[in-house]
Amino acid sequence: MILIAQLGLLLVLSFGAKTFLKQWTESPRPYTHELAAEGLISSPEQFYTLDSTDQNQIIVLASDEVSQWRTKHWLGETDYSFPSGHTIFVAVCVLFFAGLFANHQYPVLSSLVMLWAVGVATSRLWLGMHRPEDLFGSLAFALVLFLIVPSADSKFRLLSK
Incomplete structure (x- = not known):
């Protein structure tokens, strides 16, 4: 139960910080x-x-020139770019779950979590939602957050001391 609380705290803090940073940096x-x-x-x-209706109309117009699969994702995310909320989420999950699995001798599960994270991050670039610096900044932020949130048990930490 303590591990779930720790993960929940990490996710809530990362979501709140991501929301604040997007508004503060205003990176298109x-x-x-x-x-x-x-x-x-x-x-x-x-x-x-522009208001959200006008933003959506412009994105729909772009569907003639850009893959509709991409513009469908653009319609759902019209806020700023930095940091990548998806990447912060997967980075927190990698640090938490991959560390948990690695410390319990489940290297295949650790590898699958990392592969999933790489897939999510790569998709953010391909969709045109983020730049590499958005992803690297998100990874760095997740790492700092993971290091400052108290561990439920040091043997469950990927970066245990």
């Missing part, structure tokens, strides 16, 4: 640069001055 998503290049908006920054 990479796809907004593509929208500007297509002439649908004057600049990536302009996209964020």
Whole structure:
């Protein structure tokens, strides 16, 4: 039960911090640069001055030039780029679960968790939702968060002392 509480605390803190950092950094998503290049908006920054209905209409217009599979994801995420919430989430899961599995001699499970995380991070780049620096910043943030949250039991930590 303590491990679940620790994971829950890590996830809640990472979600709150991610939300704050997105508003603080105001880093446009990479796809907004593509929208500007297509002439649908004057600049990536302009996209964020529009209301959600106008943002969605512009994204739908881009579906003629960009994969509809990508634009479908764009419609669901019109906030800022940095940091990547998906990457923070998977990084917390990797640090928590891969460490737990590795310490209990389950290297295959640890590897599967890491493979899943790489897949999620790669998809964020491919979809045009994030830049590499968004992902690396998210990983660094998750690592710092993981190090400062008290461990339920040091033998369950990937980075045990």
